[in-house]
Amino acid sequence: MAATGIVTRFAPSPTGYLHLGHAYSALAGWRAARAAGGRFLLRIEDIDRTRCRPEFTEAILEDLAWLGLDWDGPVRIQSRHFAEYRATLGALEARGLLYPCFCTRAEIAAAGAPQGPEGPVYPGTCRHLGDAARAARIAAGAPYALRLDMAAALAAAPGPLSFAEQGRGRLACDPARFGDVVLARKDTPASYHLCVTHDDAFQGVTLVIRGEDLLAATDIHRLVQALMGWPEPAYAHHRLLTDPTGRRLAKRDGAQPLRALRAAGLSPAEVLAMV
Secondary structure: OOOOOOOOEOOOOOOOOOEHHHHHHHHHHHHHHOOOHHHHHHOOOOOOOOOOHHHHHHHHHHHHHOOOOOOOOOOOOHHHHHHHHHHHHHHHHOOOOOOEEOOOHHHHHHHHEEEOOOOEEEOOOHHOOOHHHHHHHHHHOOOEEEEEHHHHHHHHHOOEEEEEEEEEEEEEEHHHHOOOOOOEEOOOOOOOHHHHHHHHHHHHHOEEEEEEEHOOOOHHHHHHHHHHOOOOEEEEOOOOOOOOOOOHHHOOOOOOOOHHHHHHOOHHHHHHHOO
């Protein structure tokens, strides 16, 4: 999709209702695009088919419209594009950068792996399996994930990796600290890391505005972009909104949804003023 000027996006997962933290992020992306005469895109990241619900997708559209945050072009629904993500996985696999991993989360934790930014770093157990052993396990129906061979990927990536962070200049990347990250699972045909980088490139996103909790993950995203020859967007990781106790607003912790504020009689202007 061709784009001129700044292109931002808001990309929630429909696992619950939007809350003030979502409104803050969406407003930041919307304002940046509108101020520059650019485009603001809406993407629904629903690759987790066990937790995502169509009713939450509908609620996202309704809440954004109520706030007056309009978007440009059609909404991209990730679950409709698994074939595109599989093609990217196939390209990485053809270069010898992926391998099947049969280990469970419990087995990885029991191995005493060091902690990385996303939990225990995978110790590379299945990286050393021979082709025959892998084929036998797959033929037997053993579930597996596809992991990125981090050492091979870094060797294949062109030059040292970094990214432009608004207000901070260029930041160096260290994706090795994540270990061999998962790019696909049996129950989720493509991971967040793969889908988000694919879609940002496909949609021509030039500025990624998102929460600071995803700052570290940018190292992985820059690696995938470099491996695939995708363009590098600029990034702006904003602070996270918190409740009166200092805990970040999150759906899983029961953060008050926007629709509850609407039901309580607040106007869109009053909600936007809160964020």
